[in-house]
Amino acid sequence: MDKKVVLITGGSSGLGKAIGTYLTSKNFKVYGTARNPKNYQGFDAFELLPLDVKIPETITKAVAEVISKEGRLDILINNAGVGITGPIEETPHEEILNVFDINFHGPIHVIKAVLPQMREQGEGKVINITSIAGYMGLPFRGYYSASKGALGVITEALRMEVKDFGISITNLAPGDFATNIAAGRYHAPVMDGSPYEAVYQKSLDLMNEHVDAGGDPIQVAEKVYAIIQKQNPKIHNPVGEFMQKFSLFLKKVLPDKIYERLLLNHYKL
Template sequence: MKKVVLITGASSGLGKSIGEFLHEKGYTVYGTSRNPDKITDSVFRLLQLEVRDVESINNAVAKLLAAEGRIDVLVNNAGVGILGPLEEIPTDEIRNNFETNLFGPIEVMKAVLPQMRIQKSGLIINITSIAGYMGLPYRSVYSASKGALEYVTEALRMEVKPFGIEVTNVAPGEFATNIAAHRYHVRVSQASPYGAYAKTIEVINSQVGGGDDPALMGGAIYKIINTPKPNIHYKVGPFLSRFSIVLKRILPDKMYEKMLMNHYKL
């Protein structure tokens, strides 16, 4: 029996790459998009889903179950970036980021867990970020929302293990996607005290442009799906991105902070 996979945020970027890879491997793949009618090049079926709308989530999951009768894998990929000095980020934008990056994935998990319990099997893969392991300058909100999803995943993993359900995190580093074009970022005025922000944006955007091929994420997810007992955490992406987590563990806090400030030209 082909495994049925649901991938949120699959109309572009990492989600699309993951879906294409799994589709080629013979999985029954359903992706989601806020506006699936506008996507004409998807090789797998797209369902309408807005992660900030619980009714939309429940409708999408219901359509999938009506068509397939089961769901074996959820890849919680939908997310949005946000950049800016914390002092100057509008609070509504902070809430919106958490609605998309944290509360949305939680609601999607709530929607699929009843069916996975009935099946006594299932795998939930939450796509977080290397940024979720550390507080990065001008990425405070993004780091916080992705870090929160990491800890939610750790806890949920223990809660649902008795039902035969596995849960894991996959934290990507920098990949060459269109995330920079879609994320919110503060446009500081000339009067802003955060003049260094412009240089930091240049560094961050250059990292995205020089990131790994998104197709690598598809292979990583495929391996996890075929691992009987997945690990709690996975890190995927450029070596330096992954090694930054190791450095945070072994370096004194202030030394690590200085390293980050030098990297981001602060």
């Protein structure tokens, strides 16, 4: 049996690299992407293609290259993303647009590029890497939560639109994992004299602690592999520490204000 062909956006580091390395070890043919693969000299876990999710032309070219080389594309993992923190009131609008371009519009562009090939094959899988943060509005991470939440909801709609083509779309929502996401995250500056100055700085420190103490990205890779093996995977697939996943259950069953109080206590606000 021929190897299944996988395309992973944002495959040069972090969760994307962990997923790609793990799937390669499971005998998948993996292509990752990076905005500039030349910046990763010596990267040999799998092949990296140039792709910027903000530039549709690079998406079209990368997808065409995979199909040209392999004759098919079985699995898309929409992993490329960016973090953002800041008070809703004080975050620059250009940064809001940027996070939605990367976390929401970008994955949609990639999905639109692969759907014709998957439809022609009569099968395919798309796994959108969202976030547990996308299920709730988190203080000083509201724009990140909103961008990942929007991707999760669009997945629900798209699943129903493509079900007759043999294509499955699903979400994988990680909690905190030890990656370099904090280094690439946009932080709205803590401004002297801002009404949010003290509380925002405290929240930033807490967020960085959570990432530094995060789980091993291999857990996410193993979850991706498990989803791929299923004929009809669940729509939403959280992965992370027990309490992170349990928080999703609590959000479903608790009154809004009680759940809000739990978040305020968690973030020490």
